Amino acid sequence: MTVLYFYDDNKAYDHSQVYIDDTQVPNPLPANATTVAPEQGLYGIPKWTGTTWVGITRDEWLAQQPEAKPVAPTIDQQFQAQLALQMATMQKNQAEFNAQILLQLVDTKEAAVTQTTPATPATSAVTSTVAPAATSAIPTATLATQTATSAAAETK
Secondary structure (H helix, E strand, O other), rough: OEEEEEOOOOOEEEEEEEEEHOOOOOOOOOOOOOOOOOOOEEEEEEEEEEOEEEEEEOOOOOHHOOOOOOOOOOOOHHHHHHHHHHHHHHHHHHHHHHHHHHHHHHHHHOOOOOHHHOOOOOHHHHHHHHHHHHHHOHHHHHHHHHHHHHHHHHHH
């Protein structure tokens, strides 16, 4: 495999061409080509001296680059940024609100558990009848009938 490096009339690097089969390499080489590869680390467009490629250093290349000018955002971009900020603020506020609601719900459940007092014998039948019914699918009229029946049975 052979690579030819071509340069223009000013001896500046132009392009390269790869020949996989060495028999396809032109013989003699074109007047504007060489088999000498440009060195790694050359900046800018390398130039052929007749024996080597020369270029500029990185610092020289950076000095030649134009200064970056800050670009002011357009009205649409400013508007989009404001909307994105508003949306982020709303999402943060919603998350804080959700957390507060969950904490209040936990506090309410804990308060309900701590307010439960030990049952007396007269209310134990009513409490035991009402508790299972609250979690079942028994209609309210049936629940009232059961409660009244158990209260009457306890008074006898």
